[in-house]
Amino acid sequence: MVEKIIVENLNCYYNKNCILDSLNFSILKNEILNIIGPANSGKTTFLRTLNRMNDYNTYYSRNGNIYLDKLNIFNMSVEKLRRRIGMLFAMPIPLPMSIYENIVFAPKCLGLIFEKSKQDYIVECVLKAVFLWNEVKDRLNKSAMEISGGQQQRLCIARILAINPEIILFDEPCSGLDPISTAKVEETIIELKKKYTIVFVTNNVKQASRIGDRTAFFLMGKIIEINKTEEFFISPKQKKTADYISGRFG
Amino acid sequence: MCGMLSVIFVILIFGFLFVESFTFLKNFGIFRFITGKHWFPASNPPSFGILPLIIGSILITFGACIIAIPISIMSALFISEIAPENLRDFLKFLIELMAAIPSVIIGFIGMIILVPFIKKTFNLSTGLTAFSGSIVLAFMSMPTMISISEDAIHSVPWKYKEGAIALGATKWQTIRKVVLKAAMPGIIAAIMLGIGRIIGETMAVMMVTGNASNIPKTIFVPVRTMTATIAAEMGETVRGSMHYRSLFAIGLILFLITFIINLIADLFLRKIRR
Amino acid sequence: MKLNPKLTQKISYFILFLVTVFAIIPVIIIISVIVKNGLPAITLEFLTSFPKNGIRGGGIFPAIIGTFAIIICSIVIICPIGILAAIYLNEYAGNNLLTKIIKLAIINLANIPSVVYGLFGFSIFVVFLRLGVSIISGALTLSIMELPVIITTTQNALNSVPSSFREASLSLGVSHWQTIRYVVLPSAVPGILTGTILSIARISGETAPILFTAAVFYVPHLPHSIFDQVMILPYHLYITSTNVPYMPQKLVFGIALVLLIMVLTISSISIIIRIYFRKHKKW
Numbered sequence: 084m085v086e087k088i089i090v091e092n093l094n095c096y097y098n099k100n101c102i103l104d105s106l107n108f109s110i111l112k113n114e115i116l117n118i119i120g121p122a123n124s125g126k127t128t129f130l131r132t133l134n135r136m137n138d139y140n141t142y143y144s145r146n147g148n149i150y151l152d153k154l155n156i157f158n159m160s161v162e163k164l165r166r167r168i169g170m171l172f173a174m175p176i177p178l179p180m181s182i183y184e185n186i187v188f189a190p191k192c193l194g195l196i197f198e199k200s201k202q203d204y205i206v207e208c209v210l211k212a213v214f215l216w217n218e219v220k221d222r223l224n225k226s227a228m229e230i231s232g233g234q235q236q237r238l239c240i241a242r243i244l245a246i247n248p249e250i251i252l253f254d255e256p257c258s259g260l261d262p263i264s265t266a267k268v269e270e271t272i273i274e275l276k277k278k279y280t281i282v283f284v285t286n287n288v289k290q291a292s293r294i295g296d297r298t299a300f301f302l303m304g305k306i307i308e309i310n311k312t313e314e315f316f317i318s319p320k321q322k323k324t325a326d327y328i329s330g331r332f333g
Numbered sequence: 334m335c336g337m338l339s340v341i342f343v344i345l346i347f348g349f350l351f352v353e354s355f356t357f358l359k360n361f362g363i364f365r366f367i368t369g370k371h372w373f374p375a376s377n378p379p380s381f382g383i384l385p386l387i388i389g390s391i392l393i394t395f396g397a398c399i400i401a402i403p404i405s406i407m408s409a410l411f412i413s414e415i416a417p418e419n420l421r422d423f424l425k426f427l428i429e430l431m432a433a434i435p436s437v438i439i440g441f442i443g444m445i446i447l448v449p450f451i452k453k454t455f456n457l458s459t460g461l462t463a464f465s466g467s468i469v470l471a472f473m474s475m476p477t478m479i480s481i482s483e484d485a486i487h488s489v490p491w492k493y494k495e496g497a498i499a500l501g502a503t504k505w506q507t508i509r510k511v512v513l514k515a516a517m518p519g520i521i522a523a524i525m526l527g528i529g530r531i532i533g534e535t536m537a538v539m540m541v542t543g544n545a546s547n548i549p550k551t552i553f554v555p556v557r558t559m560t561a562t563i564a565a566e567m568g569e570t571v572r573g574s575m576h577y578r579s580l581f582a583i584g585l586i587l588f589l590i591t592f593i594i595n596l597i598a599d600l601f602l603r604k605i606r607r
Numbered sequence: 608m609k610l611n612p613k614l615t616q617k618i619s620y621f622i623l624f625l626v627t628v629f630a631i632i633p634v635i636i637i638i639s640v641i642v643k644n645g646l647p648a649i650t651l652e653f654l655t656s657f658p659k660n661g662i663r664g665g666g667i668f669p670a671i672i673g674t675f676a677i678i679i680c681s682i683v684i685i686c687p688i689g690i691l692a693a694i695y696l697n698e699y700a701g702n703n704l705l706t707k708i709i710k711l712a713i714i715n716l717a718n719i720p721s722v723v724y725g726l727f728g729f730s731i732f733v734v735f736l737r738l739g740v741s742i743i744s745g746a747l748t749l750s751i752m753e754l755p756v757i758i759t760t761t762q763n764a765l766n767s768v769p770s771s772f773r774e775a776s777l778s779l780g781v782s783h784w785q786t787i788r789y790v791v792l793p794s795a796v797p798g799i800l801t802g803t804i805l806s807i808a809r810i811s812g813e814t815a816p817i818l819f820t821a822a823v824f825y826v827p828h829l830p831h832s833i834f835d836q837v838m839i840l841p842y843h844l845y846i847t848s849t850n851v852p853y854m855p856q857k858l859v860f861g862i863a864l865v866l867l868i869m870v871l872t873i874s875s876i877s878i879i880i881r882i883y884f885r886k887h888k889k890w
Contacts, residue, residue, distance in 0.1 A: 134778060136774060136777065136778060141701065141702060162780050162781070162782050163780070164780075165777070165778060165779065165780035166779075166780035169778065169779065169780075170778040172771070172774065172775065172778075174771070176771045176772065176774070176775040177775075178772060178775060178776060178790055179772065179790075179793070179794050188776075188779075188781070188789065189776075189779035189780060189781050192781045192782070192785045192789065193780055193781065239775070242779065243779065246779055246780060337709065338688060338692060338754070339692065339709060339712045339713045339716055339754060339755065339758065340708060340709055340712040342712075342716060342751050342754070343712040343715055343716055345727075345731065346719065346723070346724075346727045349727055349730045349731055349735075350723070350726065350727065350730075353726075353730050403626075404626055404629065404630050405630070407622070407623050407626040407627070408623075408626055408627040408630045410623055411620075411623040411624060411626070411627045412627065415620055415623060415624070416627075424627065424631065426878065427631050427634055428631075429874065429878060430634055430638075430871060430874070431631075431633075431634045433805075433808050433809075433812070433870055433871060433874040434634070434637065434812070434867065434870065434871075435811075435812025435813070435814070435841055435866060435867075435870055436812070436813075436814065436815075437812070437814050437841045437842075437844045437845050437848075437866075438637070438641070438812075438844070438863050438866060438867055439637065440845075441844060441845075441848050441859070441863055442636075442637050442640060442641070442863075444848060444849075445640075445856075446636075446640065472633050475630055479630070503612045503613060503615075503616045504616065505612070505615060505616035505619050505620065506612060506616075509619075526718065529718045530718075532720065533718070533719070533720025533721060533722070533723075534720070535720065535721060535722040535814075535815040536814045536815055536841075536845060540845070540848070540849060560720055560722045560815075563722050563723075563725070563726060564722050564725070564815055564818055567725070567726070567729070567818070567819050568818070568819060572734065580726065581726060581730070584722070584723045584726040584727075587719075587720050587722075587723050588719060588720075588723055591715075591718050591719055591720060591723075592715055594718070595714055595715050595718050599711070599714055
């Protein structure tokens with residue numbers, strides 16, 4: 084397997100408090116890597132470090148390196164990096180525009196597509212990929228604020244697909260959704276694995292066991308264990324992991 | 334770059350006021366300027382004492398505060414805590430209208446209605462008095478005071494009120510003892526900003542106070558404020574003359590006074606944000 | 608004797624109510640007196656002709672035009688500067704000493720007495736830059752005076768756009784400027800509009816700053832360029848009500864009514880825009 088991302092000695096701090104403590108691991112091409120762990124274990128900080136969303140935060144600092152296809156991401160331009168690494172947030176955040184505009188907004192800004200026919204084609208493709216096409220095809224020009232939460236979240240995934248990244252980061256994407264919407268989003272994510280490398284953060288242990296190829300367990304900013312998902316859940320090597328997945332804490 | 338502009342403007346304003354008034358202050362003496370009892374810029378030799386003007390400004394400001402502060406706080410309490418939703422929106426709308434009325438119009442109405450009224454009620458030789466000025470200014474500063482205090486009262490966290498009500502206090506006791514105390518820094522800031530507006534107001538004051546530069550003994554005599562002096566005399570001075578420069582010196586003093594008031598208001602506003 | 612708390616509450620509520628009414632009454636008196644006395648003076652001729660008989664008769668056409676000229680000139684100067692400054696402060700400026708100084712300067716600028724602006728405008732624009740008593744001098748002076756208001760209201764509008772919109776847009780690889788231009792600004796437009804229109808209302812009613820920078824008692828013709836002196840409504844009201852002997856009161860009330868209608872219309876527009884967008888807010 085090809086290593087897509089290599090994390091090397093990564094430390095992150097908020098106000099001098101250590102949030103991530105010397106991480107060393109890699110993410111493989113076309114895999115789904117689950118990251119599980121209790122609240123405040125550094126999962127979200129890790130994701131936001133991966134596509135450098137924390138760069139604007141003045142309290143945040145870091146050292147160490149992350150390589151994407153052998154290139155250090157901290158030396159890339161942030162726009163280029165984020166084109167290659169898309170991110171989905173915990174709450175659905177549709178932009179205040181129509182459904183159609185939401186999808187073509189980023190590709191247009193990035194100068195990827197111009198012709199109207201091509202835009203139409205992309206909108207249809209990505210909406211089909213997230214199983215949303217049939218639900219919204221008649222109201223593409225309605226505001227994206229008016230569809231349901233689950234639909235909004237899938238629209239946000241579609242929006243990421245439209246810029247065709249290599250890696251997609253999911254930050255507890257189902258935490259604000261009902262079970263049926265959750266099932267649809269999960270289905271979408273598993274479908275995406277064929278084309279993309281996925282990092283999936285969740286604090287729902289069962290969800291992790293359903294989705295990922297490998298699973299990493301974060302606790303207090305450290306990686307306690309990282310392994311194939313089946314082995315991880317059936318025979319965890321660390322006692323802390325076993326305690327967490329059997330629900331003894333967290 | 335555009336942000337820097339505002340700093341540049343503050344410095345420019347101060348700089349120009351300072352440069353224009355520097356030679357005057359140097360020749361006439363700051364101390365004589367501020368404590369001189371006579372403002373006779375056109376007589377020979379001229380006398381540039383702004384004490385009557387300062388006292389005029391202070392007297393009117395003080396009178397306006399006595400009227401405006403209690404009314405503003407009480408109205409703000411009523412609007413934010415007691416009035417039902419619809420009435421509140423309507424009152425807030427009226428207060429915004431109040432703030433929008435140009436000062437010349439308020440001065441004009443003051444001249445036509447208030448001044449004769451005061452002359453008659455208090456049996457004075459003229460209604461153009463410090464008292465009229467205080468009333469007009471109180472009215473003009475109320476929108477600022479009410480709306481900022483209203484914001485401060487409105488932003489007192491709900492849990493404070495709940496806590497007191499849960500202990501068996503009536504709503505009024507809660508408002509008086511808890512809400513008012515919690516909103517106090519905001520209310521003080523509102524008052525300071527209102528005072529800033531009172532001191533700086535020009536046109537309305539000029540139209541109702543009579544503009545006599547004597548040191549007033551009561552509030553029922555005509556007075557003249559610093560702002561009105563600048564506005565009234567600027568047109569008649571010879572550019573570059575002592576008189577001209579003395580008006581800039583008054584401007585400089587006004588600038589410094591508002592600067593200090595602002596700093597105090599800012600201090601209190603910062604306190605609420607914590 | 609200790610009063611029953613319930614009764615105290617009722618009495619206090621009633622007193623507060625009375626005080627509030629007392630605070631509001633003058634607005635209603637002012638508006639109704641001006642409307643009642645001013646309405647008979649308003650005719651087509653009053654609005655569209657020049658003053659006659661040494662300002663004691665005729666119309667106020669040049670003053671209306673002059674006021675509009677000043678307003679338009681100020682908007683052209685102030686909007687781009689104010690809005691860009693707010694964008695810079697809100698979206699780009701770090702939390703450093705310079706930003707703090709700028710913010711302090713803005714607060715101070717906002718509270719300098721308007722007559723001091725008049726002095727400043729006179730000495731810098733009229734004398735130092737040799738623009739003379741003219742529309743442009745007046746507009747520049749008013750612009751500097753309104754700059755802090757525009758900056759603060761625009762900043763508030765930008766602040767009220769949820770930061771999650773920015774993050775969502777940035778996370779798609781869209782650049783910072785494009786995010787501001789296509790996501791933040793469109794959402795903030797109603798707030799910016801409200802602030803701007805309110806400033807315009809204030810500009811149109813201000814007298815002190817233009818007293819020595821733009822306004823004159825009487826010009827027999829309309830302004831030809833921005834370097835001309837003009838007649839302006841608020842100043843016209845001031846002069847006619849204080850300095851012109853035997854001025855017919857009806858005309859003065861007419862001027863006051865025109866000015867009042869102008870200012871209140873402009874500010875009502877902004878209030879209506881705000882209410883409309885608050886109801887239709889999508890997030």
